[in-house]
Amino acid sequence: MVTRFEIWKEIDQEFKEALSPATKAFQCGCGKPDCWLGRVRPLREHLAEVYKIANLCIREDIVSSAASNTESSWDGVAYHIQMAASLDGLKADTAYTDDSGSYLYCDSVDDFENAHSESASKYMAALIIFNFLWSAYELAVKCSPGAGDRGKTGARARDYIGGMHVNIQKMPLFPHLLELAIAHCRRAGDSDDSGIAVELKKLEAKYPKGNPDCVGLRAGEYLRMFRNHIAHGADKVPYPDDWGWMDDGCNPIFKIYRFYGASRLILLSIQLMLLASVEKPVDCLPDYECGSEDYNGKTPEELLLGAHLARA
Numbered sequence: 001m002v003t004r005f006e007i008w009k010e011i012d013q014e015f016k017e018a019l020s021p022a023t024k025a026f027q028c029g030c031g032k033p034d035c036w037l038g039r040v041r042p043l044r045e046h047l048a049e050v051y052k053i054a055n056l057c058i059r060e061d062i063v064s065s066a067a068s069n070t071e072s073s074w075d076g077v078a079y080h081i082q083m084a085a086s087l088d089g090l091k092a093d094t095a096y097t098d099d100s101g102s103y104l105y106c107d108s109v110d111d112f113e114n115a116h117s118e119s120a121s122k123y124m125a126a127l128i129i130f131n132f133l134w135s136a137y138e139l140a141v142k143c144s145p146g147a148g149d150r151g152k153t154g155a156r157a158r159d160y161i162g163g164m165h166v167n168i169q170k171m172p173l174f175p176h177l178l179e180l181a182i183a184h185c186r187r188a189g190d191s192d193d194s195g196i197a198v199e200l201k202k203l204e205a206k207y208p209k210g211n212p213d214c215v216g217l218r219a220g221e222y223l224r225m226f227r228n229h230i231a232h233g234a235d236k237v238p239y240p241d242d243w244g245w246m247d248d249g250c251n252p253i254f255k256i257y258r259f260y261g262a263s264r265l266i267l268l269s270i271q272l273m274l275l276a277s278v279e280k281p282v283d284c285l286p287d288y289e290c291g292s293e294d295y296n297g298k299t300p301e302e303l304l305l306g307a308h309l310a311r312a
């Protein structure tokens with residue numbers, strides 16, 4: 001007999017499964033023991049780490065802010081990262097709007113709705129995390145004294161991060177994570193004449209891959225165009241029937257992975273913006289126990305440039 005505990009365990013597992021692409025999006029496919037992906041923290045740990053460091057900087061009062069009101073503050077940045085990190089599971093039911101009840105007596109409809117609901121659960125979890133992080137990113141730009149105050153936030157962020165060559169070079173995994181995010185997007189199977197495919201071509205022409213002067217601009221522009229694609233309603237939950245590799249090496253599962261690739265880039269960008277806003281020269285931070293992490297003796301620069309790195 002199945003116990004209530006087992007049923008709940010199963011439901012809990014189903015809820016948590018919605019977040020499985022957050023891990024799969026960064027899984028190594030090359031199998032090399034020294035693969036750079038092995039040096040990256042799992043996304044949720046990365047979120048928690050940036051949240052903790054941001055809070056530490058706020059508590060120690062070492063970051064300056066250009067924010068003109070209390071809503072746009074570094075506290076708000078930390079809050080939105082905390083919300084993104086807090087998502088623990090999710091369940092969507094795409095048959096909810098089906099008044100005919102056809103899924104009740106037709107097996108193939110039922111199978112489709114189950115698979116569609118699973119796809120929707122994974123898509124929604126990725127979208128929620130991305131949306132909270134985009135809010136954090138916009139607030140970080142507004143707080144950053146170096147970001148200026150002209151133009152739309154996405155473009156301001158791009159130009160601001162675009163000027164951070166020195167610190168980007170101190171994050172050797174930044175270009176790798178940037179190219180992974182763009183590869184996720186390119187492999188999502190959007191048609192060649194879709195808005196996002198056209199935008200990707202423009203991105204390649206304007207900020208080409210491999211140009212060290214373009215890394216920050218390429219990241220910021222990619223984030224801006226991807227966010228616009230999402231915010232303007234041009235994206236959809238991939239149909240489960242479509243899942244599987246296409247002839248050109250694309251797979252609609254990347255429509256879910258690309259939220260996570262972009263979310264990573266946002267976190268790295270926030271790390272850079274925080275670092276650029278540290279106002280006083282600080283040798284090291286005071287002893288600060290936060291969970292199992294001990295930041296004692298580390299400078300804000302060390303912490304912020306390494307928040308995405310797995311512990312050795």
Ligand SMILES: [Zn+2]
Pocket residue numbers: 028029030031032035036037
């Ligand atoms: Zn690898």
